[in-house]
Amino acid sequence: MNKLAQKYLRPSQIPTKACHGCGIGMIENWLLQAIDELGLKQEDVVFGTGIGCVGRQTFATWGGDNFGATHGRALAVATGLKIAQPDKKYLVVVGDGDAAAIGTSHLIHAARRNLGVTVVCEDNMGYESTGGQFSPTTPAGYVTNSSPYGMVEPSFDPCDVVKAAGATFVAETTATQWHQTIKIVKKALQNDGFSFVHVRFPCNENFGAYALGTRDTLKNLEWIWEHTQGRTADGKPTDFTWETGIKHDASNSRPEFSKILRDLVRKAGGTPASAALDRVEGVVVDD
Ligand SMILES: Cc1ncc(C[n+]2csc(CCOP(=O)(O)OP(=O)(O)O)c2C)c(N)n1
Ligand code: SF4
Numbered sequence: 001m002n003k004l005a006q007k008y009l010r011p012s013q014i015p016t017k018a019c020h021g022c023g024i025g026m027i028e029n030w031l032l033q034a035i036d037e038l039g040l041k042q043e044d045v046v047f048g049t050g051i052g053c054v055g056r057q058t059f060a061t062w063g064g065d066n067f068g069a070t071h072g073r074a075l076a077v078a079t080g081l082k083i084a085q086p087d088k089k090y091l092v093v094v095g096d097g098d099a100a101a102i103g104t105s106h107l108i109h110a111a112r113r114n115l116g117v118t119v120v121c122e123d124n125m126g127y128e129s130t131g132g133q134f135s136p137t138t139p140a141g142y143v144t145n146s147s148p149y150g151m152v153e154p155s156f157d158p159c160d161v162v163k164a165a166g167a168t169f170v171a172e173t174t175a176t177q178w179h180q181t182i183k184i185v186k187k188a189l190q191n192d193g194f195s196f197v198h199v200r201f202p203c204n205e206n207f208g209a210y211a212l213g214t215r216d217t218l219k220n221l222e223w224i225w226e227h228t229q230g231r232t233a234d235g236k237p238t239d240f241t242w243e244t245g246i247k248h249d250a251s252n253s254r255p256e257f258s259k260i261l262r263d264l265v266r267k268a269g270g271t272p273a274s275a276a277l278d279r280v281e282g283v284v285v286d287d
Helices: 003-008 024-037 053-058 073-084 096-102 104-113 158-165 178-190 204-212 217-229 257-267
Strands: 045-049 066-068 089-095 118-123 169-174 195-200 245-249
Touching (some): 003 024, 024 053, 024 089, 024 118, 045 053, 045 073, 066 073, 073 089, 073 104, 089 096, 096 104, 118 178, 158 169, 158 195, 158 245, 169 217, 178 195, 204 217
Parallel strands (some): 045 066, 089 118, 118 195, 169 195
16 A cells, blocks of 8 residues: 555555556555645545445545545535635546536536535446446547447536636646646645536546557556547647646635635524534534
């Protein structure tokens, strides 16, 4: 186990049950690096997960507080937690089937409210835990288990959607961009409001096998890298290009949602946080 895993994760949850060469563990390691470089401790961060491979492989791996929920609902849970414990950092990892499809309504409204969470959408370009069906981020024309003649729908960009909804930090990166990803996650976590980080990664088992015809990790990574560069390894233009990097940075430019609610409670003469929790026996909240 590496030093960061020892420092931050639960030994009983490591190694995960992810397929060989899956990018999920690599991205989790980079999240830990970002957390570590910011000097955050286990007790400073609450780790939330959606469902699917991304959720299942990372659920309860964090050594501090964890929660999990079905698609979209991790943000509903995070909203309650942020209101109750505003000083923690909330890191929520979800799949593309969550952020770009079944959970999108929660995502849009968390962005609109500028809820103080960092959502990392780990995008393997399909519903992989359920057998490799296409999702809204599957590139047009690519074969999946449920699109044997190629994906007929145009691709959907969750970054555009959360930016339009009001997210204060939006960035896109891939599992081939280690330094960039850590830098972006650090910036995302330093925003008091809603941060969205879209990270594409290889699912060798399904997307790789169906769309690219290979389960080889390096070939899958190379395909992603080529599409960030717009060129194949032998110099030909790729069929499309993903622009990566920070897409929108208005960090700390407008009030965070739970703060608005606390201010409102004060204005109404109440006591923030305890106002929401005073009917729950045994809960003591300092604000
Ligand atoms: C609200 C809701 N709808 C449907 C499901 C069923 N479901 C579980 S995993 C999954 C696919 C997940 O795809 P994605 O979010 O892309 O994650 P991946 O498995 O690819 O990492 C679905 C549809 C669910 N858990 N919750
Ligand atoms: S099915 Fe794909 S995304 Fe899921 S654990 Fe295996 S390689 Fe990773």
